[in-house]
Amino acid sequence: MRNLAKELGIILACIGFIMAASPAFAQQTGMTRWVCWYNNDMTVRCVLQAAAADSDAAERAVKIAQPVPGAKPLPPNVREIIRAEAELLDAEVSIPMFNHPDEGGELMEQLANFSVCFGKADCDVTFWRPVEVAMLD
Helix, strand or coil, X not given: CHHHHHHHHHHHHHHHHHHHHCHHHHHHHCCEEEEEEECCCCEEEEEEEECCCCHHXXXXXXXXXXXXXXXXXXXXXXXXXXXXXXXXXXXXXXXXXXXXXXXXXXXXXXXXXXHHHCCCCCEEEEXXXXXXXXXXX
C-alpha cells in the first residue's frame, strides 16, 4: 500500500509540474515562463514555455539592455533571451557553469533565474530537480 501511495504522489507531482510548465497556464497568468534544470554536464538548460506579452517592454525592463554611450551592444542571443519572443518557444538555452554546483542547488537556481529573467517582475522560472528513483528487486 505504501508503494501505491508513493507512486500516486509522484504521478500527482508530475501532473502539477506539467500544468505549471504548460504554455496555456502561463498565458493565463500573463507571465513569461521558463523551465530550467541542471544537465549534469556543468550546464543549466532552460526552455521558454510562454513568451513575453510585450517583447519591447521586456527589453526596456532590463537595465543592461539599455544602451549607454561607449558601451558595446549586447550579443544578439542575449537580446533574444531578454525579449523572450515566440520564436524562442521550446528552444533550449544553455547556461555554462565553470564548476559543479553546490549540493543544495540554490545558487544554480539563482543563476538560471537571473540568466533568463534578468530580474523582470513578469518572468518566472520553474527549476526542475529530477527525482532519482532506485529500482529494488
